[in-house]
Amino acid sequence: MQLTALLKYCASQHASDLHLAPGEPPILRRHGRLYRLAVNALDADSLSEALQTVLPVFLRDRLASERACDFRLSLPETQARVHLYHQRCGLAAAIRLLPSDLPDMAALGLPAAVADWTHVPHGLILICGATGSGKSTTLAALVHQINRLRACHILALEDPIEFIHTGLKALVTQREIGSWDGGFAQALKTALREDPDIIMVGEMRDRETVALALEAAETGHLVLSTLHTRSTANAIARICGFFPADAQQTIRLQLSQSLHAIMAQMLLPSSGDGVRVLAHEVLHATHAVRHVIRENRLEQIETLLQTGRQHGMHTLRQCLDQLVAQQLIAPEASAIDT
Incomplete structure (x- = not known):
């Protein structure tokens, strides 16, 4: 799963949030409503591997002990607030896209x-x-x-x-x-x-x-x-x-x-x-x-x-x-x- 490309697509669709969970396709929230993308469901192992690669090192112990954590993700052209959490089928994420400019x-x-x-x-x-x-x-x-x-x-x-x-x-x-x-x-x-x-x-x-x-x-x-x-x-x-x-x-x-x-x-x-x-x-x-x-x-x-x-x-x-x-x-x- 290419997280960078997915977040870029979300930004192009003016989505506020991206949900990633095993057994589901990526789900966008746009203007308050959820939309499933017309792609294959996410595999638990592949999703976990992709999310672990962006998890800051200092939060790994917290994710293991508290089963959830939050951090800021900075990628080229995309900024996001990430909440990782363990659920029944494995590691999942709720990602809030952040504006590139400070709000006026x-x-x-x-x-x-x-x-x-x-x-x-x-x-x-x-x-x-x-x-x-x-x-x-x-x-x-x-x-x-x-x-x-x-x-x-x-x-x-x-x-x-x-x-x-x-x-x-x-x-x-x-x-x-x-x-x-x-x-x-x-x-x-x-x-x-x-x-x-x-x-x-x-x-x-x-x-x-x-x-x-x-x-x-x-x-x-x-x-x-x-x-x-x-x-x-x-x-x-x-x-x-x-x-x-x-x-x-x-x-x-x-x-x-x-x-x-x-x-x-x-x-x-x-x-x-x-x-x-x-x-x-x-x-x-x-x-x-x-x-x-x-x-x-x-x-x-x-x-x-x-x-x-x-x-x-x-x-x-x-x-x-x-x-x-x-x-x-x-x-x-x-x-x-x-």
Whole structure:
């Protein structure tokens, strides 16, 4: 199997993902839908051999012990994020193709309020959404814009590194977590000693990482990160839920003081050429929002979003209705539970 040629073909078809599994032909994801290629099914031994050749040496033990690993793959004309995993029939891969150029905030269809986030001196900004909703791309666009505008030190902690940032006005240092035994939490501990102004944490996966991120945001750093939640209110609940009940009041207080903004996003099929359109919900930490976080009245977040347009806030439903009115998505595409 020629992996390089296959990835090149995926890029030519504007596919976002490539799935390789024994007993199946290569499967592409294009505009959210899966398509099997009209070729022979992959042989388990040949597939395993091809995937092992691109696996970094330092990850071989992890793949053997944890049965899965992630890494960035750089090939001529193609960049990708690779997830290898063992399944019933043998070694398989889920490969996300990465754009060759850094994402531009205007081209992504981000709300206007997000442009102001690039000037925020400190606090916590979260990008939320399901897998495949474009969180990493939005985060990369934010970092790229800050890099263009501010003379600061941006420290990015990623697993794996997806977009390569070259210093423009900022100093950008990127560290891959894959080779660290302590994961994001250990990397974040050392990051605080490296004089960063802005810390990008690829994903907040555990209690210790969340605690360190909140501490960094409280002590004068701007922290950018992602969470796997579908709404802004769920993001707040998820952060608090990492901690035991007797610590949650303290965490709510910490979060209410350090939070700057949350955006929850999803990608929907467009009404025209089949590309996907970004839909979003934006929450800013106004005085009222900080109060409901402290008092654990998250059921009031929806009302604050609905009435907070003057603060740059809106609900997902308001965004969907606007996309339908602009004929960017079909009415049936907006018929989702918000």
